[in-house]
Amino acid sequence: MEKFDLLKKVRKVDAPPFLLTRIQARIRRNEAERPPASWQWAGSLAFGLLLLLNALAIKQPATPSGSSDPSESLVQNFQLDQTNQLYVEQN
């Protein structure tokens, strides 16, 4: 396979000398852009706390423990009339 043997003619070349300087500059830039470890810890702690609060809120009953029916407490709080009479003649 004559054409395939052409690959043997490809020579190895040296990497350009300026590459290391560019690589080091990019590494330094990446490190500067990365937030410090303390910020990363604070962020994960805040997120964890948020998850915990959400879990607690879901687990807790939505109504106060005193009354079981929310509409009942609403009627009591607003002193609503529970009859269907629109006009009540008060003595």
Next chain:
Amino acid sequence: MPAFLEIYDTHQHLVFNLCLHYLQNRHDAEEATQDVFVKIHAKLPTFQEKSSLKTWIYRIAINHCLDVLKSRRRQKRFAFVLNLLPGQQDNPLDPPDFDHPGVLLEDREALESLFQKINELPENQKTALILRYLDDLSPPEIAEILQCSVKAVESLLQRGKHNLEKKLGDSEGR
């Protein structure tokens, strides 16, 4: 950083040549070499020495080059779609020029067409051919890099050569 500098000194030519073999463009290979060493620097603390350092570097470089080739294909498709739109005819469709500093001028034309055919092969066949015939690695070394058996590498080489012969035959027959 000292460990990284040592790694760079030992492997810079290996990575640059590998990138050149995949991308066949000096500028793209320089960019890819930079990306590969930035990745190596970032991943170095997690290197577990399950394989040799050279094998690990090979894997990072190969994966990066294949990603670059994929992104080139995506850009080409995107440019093709853009070119269909009115008033958007200036988007380049062609891949970067063939610019391999390891190729002599007299062999340039023949090798450019050969590399073009290699680029059309499936990824694993292309990788096996590049590592065997351009990087002079043995089948066991290739097997370690590709994390497969030596038999699988030999089969990849066989199929790669067969497909390449077919493609070369087709282009000559036209």
